[in-house]
Amino acid sequence: MAVDSKTIFDRPVALRDVVTHYCPGCTHGVIHRLVSEALDELGLRERTCGVAPVGCSVLCYNYFDTDFMEAPHGRAPALATGFKRMRPEMIVFTYQGDGDLASIGMGEIVHAANRGEKFTTIFVNNAIYGMTGGQMAPTTLSGQITTTCPAGRDTSHTGQPIRVAELLSALVTPGYIERVAVHTPAHILNAKKAIRKAFTLQRDNKCYTLVEVLSTCPTNWGNTPGEAVEWLDENMIKYFPLGCYKDYVEPEGS
Amino acid sequence: MSQYEVTFAGFGGQGIMTAGQLLAYAGIEEDKQVAWIPSYGPEMRGGTAYCTVVISDIRIGSPIISNPQCACVFNRPSFDKFTPLVKSGGLVIVNSSLIDVTTDRTDVDEILVPANEIAMKAGNAKAANVAVLGAFIGATGVVSFDTIKRIIKVKMAHKKAVLEINYHMLDEGRKLALKTLGKKAKG
Amino acid sequence: MAKVLMKGNEAIAEAALRAGAEGYFCYPITPQTEVAEYLSKRMSEVGGMFLQGESELAVANMLFGAASTGKRVFTTSSSPGISLMQEAISYMAGAELPAVIINIMRGGPGLGGILPAQADYFQAVKGGGHGDYRTLVLAPSTVQEAVDLTMLCFHLAQKYRNPVMMIGDGMIGQMMEAVEFPESYEEPPLPSPDEWAATGARNRKARIIKSLFLDPVGLENNVLILEKKYQQMIREEVRCESYKISAKNKILIVAYGTMARICQTAIDELEADGVSVGLFRPISLYPFPEKEILREATRKNIKSVLTIEMSMAQMMEDVERAIQGRRPVHFYGRSGGIVPTPEEVKEQVHKLLSAKRHSSKKKS
Ligand SMILES: Cc1ncc(C[n+]2csc(CCOP(=O)(O)OP(=O)(O)O)c2C)c(N)n1
Ligand code: SF4
Numbered sequence A: 001m002a003v004d005s006k007t008i009f010d011r012p013v014a015l016r017d018v019v020t021h022y023c024p025g026c027t028h029g030v031i032h033r034l035v036s037e038a039l040d041e042l043g044l045r046e047r048t049c050g051v052a053p054v055g056c057s058v059l060c061y062n063y064f065d066t067d068f069m070e071a072p073h074g075r076a077p078a079l080a081t082g083f084k085r086m087r088p089e090m091i092v093f094t095y096q097g098d099g100d101l102a103s104i105g106m107g108e109i110v111h112a113a114n115r116g117e118k119f120t121t122i123f124v125n126n127a128i129y130g131m132t133g134g135q136m137a138p139t140t141l142s143g144q145i146t147t148t149c150p151a152g153r154d155t156s157h158t159g160q161p162i163r164v165a166e167l168l169s170a171l172v173t174p175g176y177i178e179r180v181a182v183h184t185p186a187h188i189l190n191a192k193k194a195i196r197k198a199f200t201l202q203r204d205n206k207c208y209t210l211v212e213v214l215s216t217c218p219t220n221w222g223n224t225p226g227e228a229v230e231w232l233d234e235n236m237i238k239y240f241p242l243g244c245y246k247d248y249v250e251p252e253g254s
Numbered sequence B: 001m002s003q004y005e006v007t008f009a010g011f012g013g014q015g016i017m018t019a020g021q022l023l024a025y026a027g028i029e030e031d032k033q034v035a036w037i038p039s040y041g042p043e044m045r046g047g048t049a050y051c052t053v054v055i056s057d058i059r060i061g062s063p064i065i066s067n068p069q070c071a072c073v074f075n076r077p078s079f080d081k082f083t084p085l086v087k088s089g090g091l092v093i094v095n096s097s098l099i100d101v102t103t104d105r106t107d108v109d110e111i112l113v114p115a116n117e118i119a120m121k122a123g124n125a126k127a128a129n130v131a132v133l134g135a136f137i138g139a140t141g142v143v144s145f146d147t148i149k150r151i152i153k154v155k156m157a158h159k160k161a162v163l164e165i166n167y168h169m170l171d172e173g174r175k176l177a178l179k180t181l182g183k184k185a186k187g
Numbered sequence C: 001m002a003k004v005l006m007k008g009n010e011a012i013a014e015a016a017l018r019a020g021a022e023g024y025f026c027y028p029i030t031p032q033t034e035v036a037e038y039l040s041k042r043m044s045e046v047g048g049m050f051l052q053g054e055s056e057l058a059v060a061n062m063l064f065g066a067a068s069t070g071k072r073v074f075t076t077s078s079s080p081g082i083s084l085m086q087e088a089i090s091y092m093a094g095a096e097l098p099a100v101i102i103n104i105m106r107g108g109p110g111l112g113g114i115l116p117a118q119a120d121y122f123q124a125v126k127g128g129g130h131g132d133y134r135t136l137v138l139a140p141s142t143v144q145e146a147v148d149l150t151m152l153c154f155h156l157a158q159k160y161r162n163p164v165m166m167i168g169d170g171m172i173g174q175m176m177e178a179v180e181f182p183e184s185y186e187e188p189p190l191p192s193p194d195e196w197a198a199t200g201a202r203n204r205k206a207r208i209i210k211s212l213f214l215d216p217v218g219l220e221n222n223v224l225i226l227e228k229k230y231q232q233m234i235r236e237e238v239r240c241e242s243y244k245i246s247a248k249n250k251i252l253i254v255a256y257g258t259m260a261r262i263c264q265t266a267i268d269e270l271e272a273d274g275v276s277v278g279l280f281r282p283i284s285l286y287p288f289p290e291k292e293i294l295r296e297a298t299r300k301n302i303k304s305v306l307t308i309e310m311s312m313a314q315m316m317e318d319v320e321r322a323i324q325g326r327r328p329v330h331f332y333g334r335s336g337g338i339v340p341t342p343e344e345v346k347e348q349v350h351k352l353l354s355a356k357r358h359s360s361k362k363k364s
Helices: A028-041 A056-062 A076-086 A098-104 A106-115 A164-169 A185-203 A225-239 B016-029 B076-085 B115-122 B125-140 B145-155 B160-186 C008-018 C033-045 C056-067 C079-094 C121-125 C143-160 C170-174 C216-236 C257-272 C290-297 C315-323 C342-363
Strands: A048-052 A067-070 A091-097 A120-125 A175-181 A208-214 A243-246 B003-011 B033-038 B048-056 B070-073 B091-095 B109-113 C004-007 C023-026 C049-052 C073-077 C099-105 C136-138 C163-169 C176-179 C240-243 C251-254 C277-282 C284-286 C304-309 C329-333
Touching: A028 A056, A028 A091, A028 A120, A028 A185, A048 A056, A048 A076, A056 A067, A056 A091, A076 A091, A076 A106, A091 A098, A091 A185, A098 A106, A098 A120, A098 A164, A106 A164, A106 A208, A120 A185, A164 A175, A164 A208, A164 A243, A175 A185, A175 A225, A185 A208, A208 A225, B003 B016, B003 B076, B003 B125, B016 B033, B016 B048, B016 B125, B016 B145, B016 C004, B016 C176, B033 C170, B048 B076, B070 B076, B070 B125, B076 B091, B091 B125, B109 B125, B109 B160, B115 B125, B115 B160, B125 B145, B125 B160, B145 B160, C004 C008, C008 C033, C008 C073, C008 C099, C008 C143, C008 C163, C008 C170, C008 C176, C023 C033, C023 C056, C033 C049, C056 C073, C056 C079, C056 C099, C073 C079, C079 C099, C079 C121, C079 C163, C079 C216, C099 C143, C099 C170, C121 C163, C121 C284, C121 C315, C136 C143, C143 C163, C143 C176, C143 C216, C163 C170, C163 C257, C170 C257, C240 C257, C240 C290, C251 C290, C251 C342, C257 C277, C257 C304, C257 C342, C277 C290, C290 C315, C304 C315, C304 C342, C315 C329, C329 C342
Parallel strands: A048 A067, A048 A091, A091 A120, A120 A208, A175 A208, B003 B070, B070 B091, B091 B109, C023 C049, C023 C073, C073 C099, C099 C163, C136 C163, C251 C277, C251 C304, C304 C329
Antiparallel strands: A175 A243, B003 B048, B033 B048, B033 C176, C004 C176, C136 C284, C240 C277
């Protein structure tokens, strides 16, 4: 009797079969996979253009099998705006770290969200600058040690960490903004739902969409992958609560 | 000696950069001109790390050293990359704990130092780099042992036990170097 | 003081403190981030201000504000970050503010790479921002010189009330050499910042620090005031060094920064082979040592000039301008973070010499 084999787990088509440069225990890779799965499931890969940030994920164009642009540091939302305005039929997403989005690129992201640009932002918040070797980010937690706050972040000098999902949700323009995490299987499933929802809303031409993903950086946090997951769970979620901060509501009379 | 150039190469975390810096400090201590030139860049993430130290009696020109007189290689990729670059008549010091080949070049001397094994035996796996440094100084005399000992004391070993281990590593490296080169001279 | 082994970036940071820097504003970027990391500890020890800004655009304008207080302030960055600073540099030049900006250059254009390059020569020397202005530009070739020139930058910024830049390639920032800091820091007397800084209109008229002049006559006047300072810089601030320049040289190499050191090694080796080549090293890139180059290049035996860069014939334009067509000027360079080796330099010299032999044979 022949055994029927059924594939129940495979690499998404939108994700290339290559080895990434990410450090062991870094969750950038998980997030890549979730984005790729969503694009596959919604059948969007062939009309998608991604925008890479400057940060550890600058090379993400080597991992996603979609068209891509590489933006200057922080400017991805501006490139995405220009692109999407000229080709509204395309699916556009920016993939940005916390330094890229919430520090140097704060101007661009606020205005893109406020104009209701119909692209999706995957915002990877790992509370540090990964690529440049562990400097303070706008999302670095109070007291957290980095190479530019070696005594721990002193919020009386640098302000409190920025909560991006909350900040952007204060804009009046309709949008969809949710914060998720990817450090446990249950969180990954939730994150997937949010990412898929964001791309669905974009596909239906509804609104600006942003999913903030809490992510690990064991290399620059100075811990093991296991410890990093615990650190995220114990420290980051407390300050960056998970959940939907702004849901899309159909305008009345439409 | 007017100028001596040595490259230390291995994985990040093997103490490559530190070995080079200790040597550079020793050079300054002996009133020589020194330059310590690191590899920097994306290849540092998990890849090979290397640094070159130039010690000279005169003003140092090029920090780009294509062909050093000596390469101290701590892992196989570094062996493959740097052994062919050593100047003819130069020296290769091989961490034989992690490299199971030897060079087929006949125009250079080769010293095998089972650095990881010596370090494990001495009770501090991290001190492997110092054994190689000991072999290098033993073979070349670029700086004196007294100087390097002083530098190690000031720069790394604040605990007596750690200091003893490092001195022991230096000595083991030196003995191996002298034995290897001495034998060669006789044969 | 005894010699210490220091990474270029850290030595620059320490030198700035020794020169009296009281404020430092930064944004991380490879290969200069060690300056920021060093000062994140040291600044608080000496009671100065360390602030990581949200972008280089912001940082440069923080510098603008900080310079307006009359205190000694500076920033460091690398190529893409320096591009973002051009707006504030132009405004500071227009408003006559002293500030020090240090660029540890990496390869471009765009995001480029992170390895050493000299490709921001045009940007630094020709004025990367808009308008009729110049920045004084210095280029060290050793870590010790990076220390000395960093300190000098602070003096010159105050002397001219103008942005002063130091440009070094990634190699200068990353390598360690022995450095010595002067026991005490002495500099020639300077006009007090109290004469021009915004310190509060107590017992004097209110001061406005600005670059807006809607009346064209007023704007031209401001530009002419700046121009006068640039002419003074040309008279007083040219700095250069020559190496093995002699009557025997057939070729004169012109190179700056790390590239000049590599040429030195090549020249030593060529000399050992009986080939005599001299090196001219500009230390100030603006003002450019035009007269000095012309003098050396037009020595009797010099047949041609070879400009060598870690960029694509940028400084060569200034060398050509200085030499005024009186000698042929050749170029060799590598880009993208690849640094020419002494071997490559020697090969270029040999090529030039044999080409000349051929051409002179033809003539005879
Ligand atoms: C204009 C400019 N400034 C600075 C840099 C240097 N830089 C590269 S990546 C980076 C920060 C990356 O941090 P983040 O966005 O948090 O992403 P991560 O690496 O943590 O994923 C910086 C400052 C640059 N490339 N360009
Ligand atoms: S440095 Fe941090 S963010 Fe970058 S790949 Fe490594 S773990 Fe991930």
